[in-house]
Amino acid sequence: MKAAVYYGIRDVRVEEMQEPKPGHGEIKVKVKYCGICGSDLHEYTHGLFPMSYFGHEVAGEIVEVGTGVEDLNVGERVSAFSKGGYAEYMVASVDQTIRAPDDVSWEKLAVLEPLAVAANAVARGGIKAGDTALIAGAGPVGLMLLVSLKKIGAKSVYVTDPTELRRKKAEELGATRVFNPLDRKIPAEIREMTGGDGVDYAFEAVGVEGSMKDCLASARRGGIVVVQGIFTERVPMHMLGFVSKEITMMGTTSLNPKLAREWIADPTTKPELIVTSIISLDDIQRRGFEVLTSDKNKDIKILVAP
Ligand SMILES: [Zn+2]
Numbered sequence: 001m002k003a004a005v006y007y008g009i010r011d012v013r014v015e016e017m018q019e020p021k022p023g024h025g026e027i028k029v030k031v032k033y034c035g036i037c038g039s040d041l042h043e044y045t046h047g048l049f050p051m052s053y054f055g056h057e058v059a060g061e062i063v064e065v066g067t068g069v070e071d072l073n074v075g076e077r078v079s080a081f082s083k084g085g086y087a088e089y090m091v092a093s094v095d096q097t098i099r100a101p102d103d104v105s106w107e108k109l110a111v112l113e114p115l116a117v118a119a120n121a122v123a124r125g126g127i128k129a130g131d132t133a134l135i136a137g138a139g140p141v142g143l144m145l146l147v148s149l150k151k152i153g154a155k156s157v158y159v160t161d162p163t164e165l166r167r168k169k170a171e172e173l174g175a176t177r178v179f180n181p182l183d184r185k186i187p188a189e190i191r192e193m194t195g196g197d198g199v200d201y202a203f204e205a206v207g208v209e210g211s212m213k214d215c216l217a218s219a220r221r222g223g224i225v226v227v228q229g230i231f232t233e234r235v236p237m238h239m240l241g242f243v244s245k246e247i248t249m250m251g252t253t254s255l256n257p258k259l260a261r262e263w264i265a266d267p268t269t270k271p272e273l274i275v276t277s278i279i280s281l282d283d284i285q286r287r288g289f290e291v292l293t294s295d296k297n298k299d300i301k302i303l304v305a306p
Contacts, residue, residue, distance in 0.1 A: 002306060003087030004284050006054055009047055012086075012285045020084070020091040022066035029060035029078060029092055033110040033278070033303040034085035036288050038140060042230050044289045055085035055304075058092070059100075059109035069094055076100070079112040081255065086284060088306045098257045101265035107272040108264050110303050111144070115271045116260035117228070118144035121203065121252040122152060123259060125226045129153030131200040134190055134218045136181070138166035140274055140301050141228055142205035143173060147271045150174045151263050154201075158193060160186055160214065163296045165276075173273060181210060187217035198223060207231040216242055216249075225249040274301040281306040 001019045004012050022028045035057030043054060058080040062072055072078065077100035080092035100109050122145065127133065133154050135142045138161035149157045150173070159170040160181040167178040179189055190199055198220035204212050207229025215225045216238065225247055242249070263269050276299040279287045288302050 001088035002281055003084075004055065004281060004304075006043070006048060006052075010044060010289075012044065012289060014282055014284065019089045022064055022069075022091050024066055024068045025094050026066040026091050027062050027069060027072055027078070027094065027097060028064035029058060029080055029090050030063045031058055031060040031085055031088060031090055031306045032106045033059045033305055035110050035114065035275075036292060036302045036304065037114065039230060041289065041293055042232065045293055046232055053081070053083045055087070055090075056081045056083050057110060057113040058082075058085035058090060059106050059112070060090070063089070072097065072099065077109065079109050079257070081113045081116075081257070086281065086304055086306070088281075098261050101261060104264055105272060107275050107303065108270075111271045111274060111301065112257065112260050112264055113255065114140050114144045114301075115147065115263065116255040116257040117141065117253070118148040119259040119263065120254050120256040121145060121226050121228050122148040123256055124250065124252050125201055125224055127152060127154060127201050130155050132156045132194055133158070133201040133203065134186075134199045134215065135159045135203045135205055136186070136211035136214050137161060137204070137206035137229065138163075138170040138178070139205065139296075142203070143169060143274045143300065144271060145203050145205055145228070146170055146173050146175060147269060148263070151266075151269055156193070158190060158199070160211070165297045166300060169274065169300060173270075181214060186214040190218040194220070197221075200224070201226065204229050209233070209235045212237065216247060219245065219247050221245045223247055227251045228253070275303055276300045277302045278305055279303070
């Protein structure tokens with residue numbers, strides 16, 4: 001079978017290799033799509049993380065089950081979040097797999113994993129219907145947060161992003177207002193939109209100093225800042241504002257696949273709208289990683305079809 005192999009920074013090659021065998025508690029999946037994740041892009045430009053999950057946003061069909069697998073059967077459609085999805089076949093452990101709801105599209109199933117990350121952030125933050133929120137960054141993470149917040153019934157959701165394509169997508173997905181953080185002072189805009197108070201929740205979905213600052217400065221007194229961006233640099237923070245406004249800050253990175261599965265079963269929830277391209281496995285470097293790391297105005301979520 002064909003699979004993409006990580007050789008090093010900006011060096012991913014598609015090679016012929018043996019099909020994997022499912023072990024105890026594992027299933028073998030024929031991959032329909034594998035989404036390119038922001039964490040994969042960081043690895044592409046900065047090097048593999050110690051616990052790498054290269055290629056983990058998978059929609060596919062079970063073709064074989066290992067010993068000890070009772071709940072899943074050959075022929076069933078699943079979303080899998082084990083690594084190794086940039087291949088025609090992958091092996092996933094049962095606890096990193098969730099069965100597809102009836103009648104969902106392959107595209108929707110392929111974005112279940114990023115939606116599950118947002119679902120966890122939203123559940124962990126405790127946001128409720130009627131709350132207000134800022135999302136700094138309208139990449140896949142920020143847009144999945146937007147889908148989640150709309151689903152929960154947040155009253156107003158403001159979204160910032162420097163690229164037009166991503167701001168437009170945020171509008172399409174129901175953002176109350178979008179801002180370009182490069183030409184507006186976000187905290188001042190947010191105060192104006194919220195009667196001087198600031199938002200109940202601010203979500204950092206980029207992983208850079210500017211958006212972190214915007215989140216801290218835009219949250220209301222007693223507000224909550226949820227940090228989900230992947231930071232590769234240290235960030236100096238204005239701690240006095242953090243203390244005097246009695247802000248709570250929390251980091252989040254794990255998944256809530258059950259909640260995401262419930263959400264995708266609803267036909268009016270459309271996380272798959274973030275998919276902007278579907279490419280072949282052979283094009284993964286040139287039309288996938290290179291595009292997403294060089295021009296954020298061209299694509300948002302790219303699915304690889306092995
Ligand atoms: Zn991911």
